[in-house]
Amino acid sequence: MASEDSPVTISKACEWAGFSRRSFYYQAKRRARKINETLAASIKRVIDALPYAGYRTVAWLLGENKNTVQRIFQLKGWQVRKRRSGHRPRVQALPSVASRPNERWATDMARVWCGAQYRWCALTLVMDCHTRELLGWRLSRTSNAQAAEAALEEALIHRYGLLGKARDDLTIR
Numbered sequence: 001m002a003s004e005d006s007p008v009t010i011s012k013a014c015e016w017a018g019f020s021r022r023s024f025y026y027q028a029k030r031r032a033r034k035i036n037e038t039l040a041a042s043i044k045r046v047i048d049a050l051p052y053a054g055y056r057t058v059a060w061l062l063g064e065n066k067n068t069v070q071r072i073f074q075l076k077g078w079q080v081r082k083r084r085s086g087h088r089p090r091v092q093a094l095p096s097v098a099s100r101p102n103e104r105w106a107t108d109m110a111r112v113w114c115g116a117q118y119r120w121c122a123l124t125l126v127m128d129c130h131t132r133e134l135l136g137w138r139l140s141r142t143s144n145a146q147a148a149e150a151a152l153e154e155a156l157i158h159r160y161g162l163l164g165k166a167r168d169d170l171t172i173r
Contacts, residue, residue: 033075039064040072047078098130102159105129107151109143124148126155135159 014021039062046058055073059066073079098104106127114121122143126136136155140147156163 035072035075036068039068040076043069043072044076044078098128101128101130103130105135105155107148109148111143112139114139122147124151126151128159 010024011021014024042062043058046053046061050057050061053061055070056066059069062069106129108125108127110123110125111120112123113119118141122140124138124140124143124147125134127134135158136151136153138147138151138154140150153163
């Protein structure tokens, strides 16, 4: 068109072709991604020592940014392929069984709605595990140690008539 003495602007030609002018000027620049080789070597040492560790664990152990560690994992093609084997240590669960009264007491806290004025309050209970009898309770606005202590004192007074040491071998759970 320029040779016929009717020049057309690039924006007009792009509009006729149906793509944006920016696409006409765009040239892709493909560059190789840079990898910090010293960091990659330290990551590889951690992976060899702990084959079950993922990129978050490796990042935490090295004190590095997890995104950087994940990018190195992806570029190097490293994956976590081995899972930790064996059982994880658990707390030994003992049944809460009492063979006689005053052998084992249980305490628990629950949140109870007490209306618009007081809102949520903490209810602390002390119960005998053998008879399932409620020995003491305390309702407080905050769930703190003083409320639990007051509920336990109330249970001791209810069961023994006085505060102090219990006469039986008592376990509080």
